[in-house]
Amino acid sequence: MAPGKTVIAALRRHAAPHVPIWLMRQAGRYLPEYREVRTRVKTFLELCFTPELAVEVTLQPIRRFPLDAAIIFSDILVVPHALGQRVSFEEGQGPVLAPIRSGGEVRQLSLARLTETLAPVSTAIAAVRRELPPTVALFGFAGAPWTVASYMVEGGGGSDFALAKGWAYREPESFMALIDLLVDATSSYLLQQVEAGAEVLQIFDSWAGVLSSAALERWALQPTAEIVRRVKAKHPDVPVVVFPRGIGASYARYARECGCDGLSLDTTVAPSWAVGLQSHVALQGNLDPLALVAGGDAMQEEAAGILERLSSGPFVFNLGHGILPQTPPEHVAALCELVHGWKR
Amino acid sequence: MAPGKTVIAALRRHAAPHVPIWLMRQAGRYLPEYREVRTRVKTFLELCFTPELAVEVTLQPIRRFPLDAAIIFSDILVVPHALGQRVSFEEGQGPVLAPIRSGGEVRQLSLARLTETLAPVSTAIAAVRRELPPTVALFGFAGAPWTVASYMVEGGGGSDFALAKGWAYREPESFMALIDLLVDATSSYLLQQVEAGAEVLQIFDSWAGVLSSAALERWALQPTAEIVRRVKAKHPDVPVVVFPRGIGASYARYARECGCDGLSLDTTVAPSWAVGLQSHVALQGNLDPLALVAGGDAMQEEAAGILERLSSGPFVFNLGHGILPQTPPEHVAALCELVHGWKR
Numbered sequence: 216m217a218p219g220k221t222v223i224a225a226l227r228r229h230a231a232p233h234v235p236i237w238l239m240r241q242a243g244r245y246l247p248e249y250r251e252v253r254t255r256v257k258t259f260l261e262l263c264f265t266p267e268l269a270v271e272v273t274l275q276p277i278r279r280f281p282l283d284a285a286i287i288f289s290d291i292l293v294v295p296h297a298l299g300q301r302v303s304f305e306e307g308q309g310p311v312l313a314p315i316r317s318g319g320e321v322r323q324l325s326l327a328r329l330t331e332t333l334a335p336v337s338t339a340i341a342a343v344r345r346e347l348p349p350t351v352a353l354f355g356f357a358g359a360p361w362t363v364a365s366y367m368v369e370g371g372g373g374s375d376f377a378l379a380k381g382w383a384y385r386e387p388e389s390f391m392a393l394i395d396l397l398v399d400a401t402s403s404y405l406l407q408q409v410e411a412g413a414e415v416l417q418i419f420d421s422w423a424g425v426l427s428s429a430a431l432e433r434w435a436l437q438p439t440a441e442i443v444r445r446v447k448a449k450h451p452d453v454p455v456v457v458f459p460r461g462i463g464a465s466y467a468r469y470a471r472e473c474g475c476d477g478l479s480l481d482t483t484v485a486p487s488w489a490v491g492l493q494s495h496v497a498l499q500g501n502l503d504p505l506a507l508v509a510g511g512d513a514m515q516e517e518a519a520g521i522l523e524r525l526s527s528g529p530f531v532f533n534l535g536h537g538i539l540p541q542t543p544p545e546h547v548a549a550l551c552e553l554v555h556g557w558k559r
Numbered sequence: 560m561a562p563g564k565t566v567i568a569a570l571r572r573h574a575a576p577h578v579p580i581w582l583m584r585q586a587g588r589y590l591p592e593y594r595e596v597r598t599r600v601k602t603f604l605e606l607c608f609t610p611e612l613a614v615e616v617t618l619q620p621i622r623r624f625p626l627d628a629a630i631i632f633s634d635i636l637v638v639p640h641a642l643g644q645r646v647s648f649e650e651g652q653g654p655v656l657a658p659i660r661s662g663g664e665v666r667q668l669s670l671a672r673l674t675e676t677l678a679p680v681s682t683a684i685a686a687v688r689r690e691l692p693p694t695v696a697l698f699g700f701a702g703a704p705w706t707v708a709s710y711m712v713e714g715g716g717g718s719d720f721a722l723a724k725g726w727a728y729r730e731p732e733s734f735m736a737l738i739d740l741l742v743d744a745t746s747s748y749l750l751q752q753v754e755a756g757a758e759v760l761q762i763f764d765s766w767a768g769v770l771s772s773a774a775l776e777r778w779a780l781q782p783t784a785e786i787v788r789r790v791k792a793k794h795p796d797v798p799v800v801v802f803p804r805g806i807g808a809s810y811a812r813y814a815r816e817c818g819c820d821g822l823s824l825d826t827t828v829a830p831s832w833a834v835g836l837q838s839h840v841a842l843q844g845n846l847d848p849l850a851l852v853a854g855g856d857a858m859q860e861e862a863a864g865i866l867e868r869l870s871s872g873p874f875v876f877n878l879g880h881g882i883l884p885q886t887p888p889e890h891v892a893a894l895c896e897l898v899h900g901w902k903r
Contacts, residue, residue, distance in 0.1 A: 377849060377885070384853035424805075427847045427879070428829035429864050461768075463807020464832045485772035488808045503771045505721060509728035520773050535771070541721070 220352040222284040223415060226454035226476045226497045228529045234522065235283035236554040237354075238547065239458075239479075240537035241276040242288045245544060248275050259304035260296065263289045269339040274346055279544065280551050283531075284352045284415065287340050287408070291358030291419055294400050295367050297332035298324040314370035316378065318389030321396060329400055330407055337411035344412035355413030357405050359420035359459070360397035360438040367393070376425050383434060390434075398438050402445035409450050417456040417479065418442065424461015424481070431465055436472060443474040456499055460536070470495040482535025486524035493528030501535035502550070508539055510546040515553060522557045566628040566696040567759060570798035570820045570841045572873045578866065579627035580898040581698075582891065583802075583823075584881035585620040586632045590888060592619050603648035604640065607633045613683040618690055623888065624895050627875075628696040628759065631684050631752070635702030635763055638744050639711050641676035642668040658714035660722065662733030665740060673744055674751055681755035688756035699757030701748050703764035703803070704741035704782040711737070720769050727778060734778075742782050746789040753794050761800040761823065762786065768805015768825070775809055780817060787818040800843055804880070814839040826879025830868035837872030845879035846894070852883055854890040859897060866901045 221235035243249055249272050256262045263269060273288045292310050296302040301313035315321060344353055358366075366372060368379040383390045405416050423435045436459075443455050458479035459469055469478055470492040480489055480500030489498055506517040522532070532554045538547075565579035587593055593616050600606045607613060617632045636654050640646040645657035659665060688697055702710075710716060712723040727734045749760050767779045780803075787799050802823035803813055813822055814836040824833055824844030833842055850861040866876070876898045882891075 377852070377883070380847070380849040381853055384850055384857035385855075387857075424827055427826050427845075427850070427861060428831070429861060430847070431827070431829075461805065461807075461827065463805075463827055464810070465827070465829050466808070467832070468829070482771050483768055483775070483805065483807055483809070485775075485809050485812070487772070488811070501771075503724070503774070505724040506728055506771070508721070509725055511729075513728035513731075517771060517773060539721070 219350050220283070220414070221350070222352040222531055223454060225529050225531050226415065226456065228497060233555045234526050234530060234532050234557050234559070236532040236551055237282045237284035237286065238276075238534050238538050239286075241282060241286065241547075242272045243538060244540035245538055245542040246275055246279070259290065260293070260302065263293055264335045266335050266339040266342060269335070270342045270346070273339070273343050276547075277347065277351055280547050281555065282351065282551065284354055285343060285347055286354040286356060286417070287336065287343060287413065289336055289356070291356075291363055292366060293333060293336065294357060294363055294397070294404060297329045297404075298326070298396070298400055299328070300324060300367060309372045310366060312367055312370050314378070315367045315393065316382065318386070318392055321389065321393045324396060326396070326400055326403070329403060333404055333407060337407055340408055340411040340413055352414045353412060354415045354417050355405060355408030355411075356417040356419060357401045359418050359423070359435060359442075359457070360394045360401060361426065361435040362420050362422045363397055363401070364390075364393050364434075365422050376422065380425070380430070383430065387433075394434060394438050398441050402442045405442065405446050406449055409446070409453050413453075415454045415456065416446065417458060418475075420457065420459040422461075423459035424463075428465065431462060435459060436469060440473045447474065467492060477529075477531065479533060480535060484535070486521050490524050490528065493525070493530070497529035497531065498525055499531040499533045501533070504534050504536050504539045504542070507534065507546050507550060508542050510543060510549065514546060514550065518550060518553055522554065526557060526559045563694050564627070564696040564758070565694070566875055567798060569873050569875050570759065570800065572841060577899045578870050578874060578876055578901050578903070580876040580895055581626045581628035581630065582620075582878050582882050583630075585626060585630065586616045587882060588884035589882055589886040590619055590623070603634065604637070604646065607637055608679045610679050610683040610686060613679070614686045614690070617683070617687050620891075621691065621695060624891050625899065626695065626895065628698055629687060629691055630698040630700060630761070631680065631687060631757065633680055633700070635700075635707055636710060637677060637680065638673075638701060638707055638741070638748060641673045641748075642670070642740070642744055643672070644668060644711060653716045654710060656711055656714050658722070659711045659737065660726065662730070662736055665733065665737045668740060670740070670744055670747070673747060677748055677751060681751055684752055684755040684757050696758045697756060698759045698761050699749060699752030700761040700763060701745045703762050703767070703779060703786075703801070704738045704745060705770065705779040706764050706766045707741055707745070708734075708737050708778075709766050720766065724769070724774070727774065731777075738778060738782050742785050746786045749786065749790050750793055753790070753797050757797075759798045759800065760790065761802060762819075764801065764803040767803035768807075772809065775806060779803060780813060784817045791818065810836060821873075821875065823877060824879060828879070830865050834868050834872065837869070837874070841873035841875065842869055843875040843877045845877070848878050848880050848883045848886070851878065851890050851894060852886050854887060854893065858890060858894065862894060862897055866898065870901060870903045
């Protein structure tokens with residue numbers, strides 16, 4: 216890893232000349248140039264699996280803004296797709312999956328074609344690395360097993376998790392077989408991304424916040440910690456960030472037990488509380504995406520409140536959730552300026 | 560307040576012979592006798608505003624199960640209705656409100672007919688009190704200003720809060736006028752309920768968990784604390800429980816600053832963490848409603864995990880969110896037996 220990548224420095228708890236910043240879903244619909252590329256393909260998965268287009272949209276925000284990291288353009292549902300589940304993205308209604316609801320259906324999934332199916336992601340990662348400025352780090356990523364499993368079982372997003380949680384409560388052994396398969400697949404996929412050129416990894420557990428404390432331990436924290444162990448066993452120097460969205464005070468448990476270098480904080484986490492976690496892990500976050508949409512004084516005040524409390528420790532500025540499609544791009548430019556100009 | 564009401568004893572930090580239990584939305588669609596009454600009226604608001612029917616559905620779960628509290632059957636959106644906003648409940652899609660989106664529209668709302676419009680709730684409360692067994696406490700309730708405001712602005716539920724939060728970020732002064740109006744209305748309405756016979760109050764802030772730390776302070780914690788102050792100024796002995804759902808570690812801030820007697824914990828809060836709050840407030844919660852749907856070992860284990868950690872301090876057993884329509888009533892009976900038989 217070249218010196219001068221501020222995101223990597225922060226995640227390794229080294230000094231950096233300025234507070235680094237990147238934004239979840241920074242390659243996305245708020246950019247007109249993204250929407251233009253999106254019209255060139257019929258399906259969202261085609262965009263993920265066509266390296267020259269994935270490279271293009273990954274680089275678009277880097278060309279516009281002085282962001283300190285890029286994140287490879289892809290989706291967490293490429294893993295179930297590569298395991299053999301039918302996954303599609305319907306216009307305007309999000310992902311639709313042919314649901315998996317029994318141990319028998321889990322056994323029909325297979326790791327055999329995982330690496331081959333996901334090879335276009337590797338190709339895109341390698342190409343992005345060649346194009347990125349030397350100060351910009353490249354993130355690879357995957358979904359955490361619980362979040363991916365919940366999409367696989369529910370058959371899509373936006374649900375109440377009654378099916379996934381119901382299965383986990385009623386038949387924990389067969390649900391664990393699904394989680395174990397996802398631990399294997401996700402570890403393998405993240406290693407594949409590192410070997411292609413990803414310099415940092417993020418594991419998104421977007422739906423960790425619907426689990427009770429005991430369920431969080433079993434279905435989210437332990438499986439994610441196992442993935443981190445497997446990645447670190449082969450690549451101990453690659454920083455890993457985990458984003459267990461919505462888990463509240465259990466962020467402290469993750470800080471102690473997950474083995475990751477960084478934790479990404481959701482919007483609700485109070486920076487004044489989270490500062491105590493920086494003795495264990497670097498933190499990332501957590502501006503409200505709607506404060507970025509609003510811009511102006513509200514954005515400046517919210518961002519300053521975060522920077523005041525967290526920028527003295529290991530810290531990467533980010534949003535608390537993905538950037539929204541209605542975000543004016545000039546607000547992103549103003550935010551980068553504020554963060555980079557912040558005096559610790 | 561008669562002795563022997565275990566919920567009131569727990570909220571006052573007094574000893575009680577067993578751990579008390581009630582369930583959010585315990586009068587609801589999971590009961591066939593509720594569904595039967597629901598067919599007798601055309602609209603949900605008609606059910607709320609017809610005292611003999613509201614009394615009937617309030618008492619239904621008390622007849623079936625040895626619950627330690629009843630909660631008056633109503634809805635948090637009776638307040639915007641009583642302020643003059645058009646509110647309806649569409650079958651299968653939740654509440655629909657003619658949205659309020661400017662300071663001018665806030666000024667068209669009025670407190671003038673609030674008490675009169677909400678008089679049927681008082682009538683129902685008084686009637687329920689006459690019917691309840693002497694050991695069963697009666698809760699009155701209202702929504703917290705932020706949650707009610709978000710419905711009023713968005714025009715319904717299930718949104719991304721872009722309009723309510725956008726207004727709050729861009730024009731905090733005029734948004735504060737809406738919050739202030741709701742502080743006045745909610746305080747008045749809760750006092751009206753106490754004067755009719757409510758013995759305990761709960762304030763539901765179901766959408767507190769979408770706010771950033773600074774926004775939570777301004778739009779949720781401070782307005783709720785003001786309501787608690789106004790209620791306590793007139794009725795210092797009436798216990799008040801606050802349910803700021805989804806706020807994570809900020810429950811600690813509420814425990815210190817909200818002035819309430821009890822905090823209701825959402826499903827995600829780890830009992831092992833929350834136990835530290837019992838030096839400030841009584842706790843209520845927080846079984847996953849889907850564990851109650853599952854029943855059996857999963858429910859017993861989840862409930863025991865909560866009881867082990869929280870039942871030594873001031874504690875009322877409850878769910879972490881409302882009971883789900885698909886809940887088998889016999890699981891509620893089994894849960895009451897487990898909780899009442901628990902040896903501290």
